[in-house]
Every structure is written in structure tokens, then in C-alpha cells.
Amino acid sequence: xxxxxxxxxxxxxxxxxxxxxxxxxxxxxxxxxxxxxxxxxxxxxxxxxxxxxxxxxxxxxxxxxxxxxxxxxxxxxxxxxxxxxxxxxxxxxxxxxxxxxxxxxxxxxxxxxxxxxxxxxxxxxxxxxxxxxxxxxxxxxxxxxxxxxxxxxxxxxxxxxxxxxxxxxxxxxxxxxxxxxxxxxxxxxxxxxxxxxxxxxxxxxxxxxxxxxxxxxxxxxxxxxxxxxxxxxxxxxxxxxxxxxxxxxxxxxxxxxxxxxxxxxxxxxxxxxxxxxxxxxxxxxxxxxxxxxxxxxxxxxxxxxxxxxxxxxxxxxxxxxxxxxxxxxxxxxxxxxxxxxxxxxxxxxxx
Amino acid sequence: xxxxxxxxxxxxxxxxxxxxxxxxxxxxxxxxxxxxxxxxxxxxxxxxxxxxxxxxxxxxxxxxxxxxxxxxxxxxxxxxxxxxxxxxxxxxxxxxxxxxxxxxxxxxxxxxxxxxxxxxxx
Numbered sequence: 001x002x003x004x005x006x007x008x009x010x011x012x013x014x015x016x017x018x019x020x021x022x023x024x025x026x027x028x029x030x031x032x033x034x035x036x037x038x039x040x041x042x043x044x045x046x047x048x049x050x051x052x053x054x055x056x057x058x059x060x061x062x063x064x065x066x067x068x069x070x071x072x073x074x075x076x077x078x079x080x081x082x083x084x085x086x087x088x089x090x091x092x093x094x095x096x097x098x099x100x101x102x103x104x105x106x107x108x109x110x111x112x113x114x115x116x117x118x119x120x121x122x123x124x125x126x127x128x129x130x131x132x133x134x135x136x137x138x139x140x141x142x143x144x145x146x147x148x149x150x151x152x153x154x155x156x157x158x159x160x161x162x163x164x165x166x167x168x169x170x171x172x173x174x175x176x177x178x179x180x181x182x183x184x185x186x187x188x189x190x191x192x193x194x195x196x197x198x199x200x201x202x203x204x205x206x207x208x209x210x211x212x213x214x215x216x217x218x219x220x221x222x223x224x225x226x227x228x229x230x231x232x233x234x235x236x237x238x239x240x241x242x243x244x245x246x247x248x249x250x251x252x253x254x255x256x257x258x259x260x261x262x263x264x265x266x267x268x269x270x271x272x273x274x275x276x277x278x279x280x281x282x283x284x285x286x287x288x289x290x291x292x293x294x295x296x297x298x299x300x301x302x303x304x305x306x307x308x309x310x311x312x313x314x315x316x317x318x319x320x321x322x323x324x325x326x327x328x329x330x331x332x333x334x335x336x337x338x339x340x341x342x343x344x345x346x347x348x349x350x351x
Numbered sequence: 352x353x354x355x356x357x358x359x360x361x362x363x364x365x366x367x368x369x370x371x372x373x374x375x376x377x378x379x380x381x382x383x384x385x386x387x388x389x390x391x392x393x394x395x396x397x398x399x400x401x402x403x404x405x406x407x408x409x410x411x412x413x414x415x416x417x418x419x420x421x422x423x424x425x426x427x428x429x430x431x432x433x434x435x436x437x438x439x440x441x442x443x444x445x446x447x448x449x450x451x452x453x454x455x456x457x458x459x460x461x462x463x464x465x466x467x468x469x470x471x472x473x
Contacts (some may be wrong), residue, residue, distance in 0.1 A: 021441075022360060022435055035445075039446070050375075053465060078397050082393040084387065087390050097375065108435060335428045338428075339424045342417055342424065350396045
């Protein structure tokens with residue numbers, strides 16, 4: 001307490017009239033709300049811990065699952081989440097500076113730092129949109145079920161698809177046509193359905209058959225994540241080089257569905273949460289969407305509340321009131337959102 | 352009707368220009384500290400494999416660093432360190448007690464369920 005630190009004995013404090021905590025009603029209630037909200041988030045994270053500990057399947061590893069950056073591709077483990085964490089920490093700092101300016105009745109300072117906080121909040125939400133989209137779409141290789149029934153995740157550089165040359169005419173494409181648009185999407189869709197045959201013959205929706213012309217992949221590496229009873233492999237085994245390429249394409253071009261890309265939400269038109277995902281057990285994706293989604297919802301409402309309070313600051317409502325406690329209270333909520341992310345970062349991405 | 356017996360606690364947190372300067376310095380220090388801790392966490396996570404023998408220590412380091420970060424956020428950014436001692440206790444103690452127990456019981460049960468599924472005799 002900066003302004004007027006008064007030594008009070010317990011008789012005065014607890015004797016009525018005074019607040020024993022020397023705090024206003026609103027601030028105390030904000031703290032009680034935050035405690036209850038903290039219990040909710042703890043419940044979610046503990047539930048995640050429960051499922052992770054009782055699962056027999058290999059649990060996804062953070063630095064393997066989250067290793068991409070926008071425009072730069074793969075090979076940057078955890079950098080993107082670290083960036084998101086940094087954005088949220090910085091916006092928490094600008095908020096605490098707004099609160100500090102408020103304690104000096106510096107309206108200009110409050111306005112400046114609150115604008116920075118709101119911008120930080122939007123940046124975080126934008127980052128989360130990219131992260132969700134990336135998680136839903138998955139990697140270029142997907143998760144592959146090998147011919148012996150074991151499942152592997154795949155790392156490496158995906159050779160570019162140049163075009164499809166039509167071998168047999170269908171409704172739209174005639175023999176000899178060269179298809180050059182929407183290649184990756186068509187390729188993954190067909191691979192998922194098992195519509196690509198040995199040698200890279202792709203069956204398109206209009207009934208035509210085409211040859212996939214694709215550059216070779218580089219540095220392919222399979223990591224076994226699940227084994228079947230007749231597989232001689234072990235969980236955690238790594239296969240690379242020519243052997244990896246051979247195993248991967250034997251499965252992908254086997255004519256039966258063996259690959260999963262990302263965590264699709266409407267795979268069969270019925271489920272609204274993924275029934276299968278590229279990264280590991282089904283619950284992993286569910287918890288990812290629920291925990292980061294619930295946190296993102298808090299960030300979103302935090303930004304809205306910050307904007308409302310910002311309008312009050314600009315209009316001078318709090319200046320007339322003689323104190324900026326409203327900024328302090330919304331600041332508490334905003335810091336709490338940052339606090340929760342610190343724990344989500346550790347228990348979802350790191351551990 | 353105006354009441355003169357109400358105490359305006361909201362004014363308690365006002366401070367002078369000088370004090371604000373010291374506070375801003377402290378905020379800057381805490382910011383640097385939080386950033387460095389996050390960078391260390393990411394470096395550990397990226398370079399030490401979960402299959403390595405020291406992973407268990409890395410894991411506990413993560414948890415310790417997280418609690419340190421959380422402590423700074425709550426005590427400095429949220430000013431809980433400046434509140435009265437019993438307000439701090441009323442907020443932190445019931446929460447900590449309940450959550451520590453929840454973590455203990457949930458993880459113990461989860462391991463038992465996992466053992467049951469894998470057919471290990473308990």
C-alpha cells in the first residue's frame with residue numbers, strides 16, 4: 001500500500017465499520033471470482049492429467065506436435081507457443097503499467113497503456129486462430145498406419161506435387177489433361193479415402209484416373225507411436241532413409257485408408273469433435289480444443305472488458321470519480337488470463 | 352443522501368510520481384525475468400528429449416519455474432503482495448489446499464486405472 005499506510009490494531013479492524021482487508025468491495029469480489037475461475041481451469045488441467053496418466057497409448061510430445069511457424073514450415077519446436085506466451089506476458093506488463101498510471105491519476109498514461117494491452121490481446125487471439133487452423137489441418141504427411149498394423153508419425157520435407165496427368169478420362173477431365181490446381185488438397189483427400197494406387201495413380205471424383213507427378217521427399221523419418229499384436233516393432237522406434245520412404249508409400253498407395261491428417265472436425269459429417277487425430281489419443285485433441293478454447297474465450301472476453309473500460313477512461317468517467325480502480329479490477333482479470341496461460345503452456349506443451 | 356461513515360478504500364492505492372518511478376523499474380525487472388524463464392523453458396523442451404534419462408528432472412524444473420512465474424504474476428502484477436496478510440491467505444490457502452489434494456487423488460487414481468487396464472495385478 002503506497003498512499004496512506006496506517007497501522008491498525010485488530011480491535012479497530014474487526015470491530016465493525018472498517019473492512020478487515022482494507023480493500024474495496026469490488027476488488028475483493030473480483031478476487032473471489034478469480035479464485036472460482038482458477039478452480040475451473042485447475043479442474044480441466046487435472047482432468048487432462050488424469051487421462052494422460054491412465055492412457056496406455058503413447059501420449060503426443062509437445063515439441064514434436066508443435067514445431068511449425070507460419071510461412072517457415074517445420075523444424076521450430078515450441079517457438080510459436082513461446083511467442084504466444086511472450087505476447088501475453090507483454091500485454092500483461094502494459095496492463096500493469098496502465099494500473100500504475102491510474103494510481104498517479106495520469107489519464108494519458110492509462111489511455112496509452114490500455115491501447116497497447118488491447119492490441120496485445122488481439123495479437124494473441126490471432127495467433128490462436130493460426131494455431132487451431134494448423135492443428136486441425138495437420139502436417140503434409142499425416143499419421144500413417146503401416147502394413148503391419150503399427151502406426152507412425154512422420155517428419156521430413158514433403159516433395160512438391162507438380163501436377164496430375166490424366167490417364168483415363170472421366171466426366172470433367174479428359175485423357176492427356178494436366179491438372180495444376182488444388183493439388184495438395186486433392187492428394188490428401190484421396191489418400192485419406194484410399195483412392196491412390198500403387199505407383200501413384202490417383203482416382204479423382206469425376207471417375208478419371210491420373211498420375212501424380214511429385215518431387216521426392218527429403219529426410220523422411222517415421223516414429224512408431226502404436227504397435228499391433230503382429231508387429232515386430234516397438235513404440236518409439238525410428239525408421240529413416242529409403243526404408244522410411246518405402247514403408248510410407250506402400251501404405252499411402254495401398255488402396256485402403258491408412259492415413260490421418262490433423263484433427264478434422266467433421267470427418268464423417270456426424271461428429272463435431274475429432275474421432276481420430278494425427279497426434280495421438282482422441283482425448284488429446286479434445287483437451288487441446290477445450291482447454292485452449294476455454295482460455296481463448298477468456299482472452300476474448302478480457303479484450304471486450306478492456307475495451308469497455310478503455311471507453312470509460314477516455315470519457316473521463318474514472319477521473320471524475322477520483323480513482324482508477326475499475327482499471328485495476330479489469331487488470332486483475334487480464335493478469336489472471338496470463339496466469340492461466342503460464343500453466344497451460346507448461347502442462348499442455350512442455351511436460 | 353450522502354453518507355459520511357463510508358471509507359473509500361479505492362484511494363489507498365494512490366501513489367506519488369517518485370514511488371511510481373520505483374514501481375516501473377520493478378515491473379521492468381519482473382518482465383525481463385519472466386521472459387528469460389520462458390526462453391529457458393523452451394530451450395529445455397526443444398533440446399532435451401522426453402526419452403532421455405534426465406527428463407524427470409527437466410519436468411520438475413518446468414513445474415518449479417512455472418510456480419515461480421505464477422508467483423511473480425500474482426504477487427507483483429496483481430499486487431497481492433501489497434494486500435494485507437490475511438486477504439492473501441484467504442485467497443491462496445483454501446485454493447492451494449483443495450488443488451493439491453485434487454492433483455494427488457486424481458493422479459493416484461489415474462495410475463491405478465491405467466494398471467487395471469493393462470492387466471497389472473494391484
